[in-house]
Amino acid sequence: MRKLSAIEHRLIEDEHARLDQLLQDLREACCNFGSVKDCQGCGREKIASCQGRLNSFAYDFLDFVIQHFRNEEKIMAGASRTQDSNEYFRLHQKEHARLLKEMESLMQELLAMSKQGHTAVAIREFHYRVAELFGEHTRTFDDPFISRPHSGKE
Numbered sequence: 001m002r003k004l005s006a007i008e009h010r011l012i013e014d015e016h017a018r019l020d021q022l023l024q025d026l027r028e029a030c031c032n033f034g035s036v037k038d039c040q041g042c043g044r045e046k047i048a049s050c051q052g053r054l055n056s057f058a059y060d061f062l063d064f065v066i067q068h069f070r071n072e073e074k075i076m077a078g079a080s081r082t083q084d085s086n087e088y089f090r091l092h093q094k095e096h097a098r099l100l101k102e103m104e105s106l107m108q109e110l111l112a113m114s115k116q117g118h119t120a121v122a123i124r125e126f127h128y129r130v131a132e133l134f135g136e137h138t139r140t141f142d143d144p145f146i147s148r149p150h151s152g153k154e
């Protein structure tokens with residue numbers, strides 16, 4: 001595997017930072033985020049606005065993740081030059097597909113929950129589950145790839 005160029009490296013890091021930012025925006029949408037409460041303390045209008053925010057967040061986030069996986073895979077495919085790194089690339093690609101499926105079903109489950117009036121719980125759940133899924137993926141698949149030192153052999 002060749003070392004990533006500064007531009008490739010920057011692109012991946014910027015996209016990872018954007019994913020964190022999106023999650024932070026979601027966290028800030030809910031005024032009960034730090035508690036275990038549902039939406040009892042909020043009025044009808046605020047609840048409707050949170051539901052709208054969660055809906056658009058879910059679709060924006062998924063779109064961004066799809067685009068990010070595509071970019072990351074393109075860079076990885078270009079950097080993989082040995083059989084070992086090709087194999088690693090395929091595993092990583094497979095993991096992206098699995099993550100997307102998991103995200104889609106999580107989204108459906110939580111948007112239905114929000115529609116029933118449990119928007120605060122849905123926002124919290126979305127935030128923690130996504131942070132967990134992506135945190136693990138980043139540690140296992142992205143970090144070794146991004147910080148892999150140049151081997152000299154490629």
Ligand SMILES: [Fe+2]
Pocket residue numbers: 072092096137141142
């Ligand atoms: Fe990845």
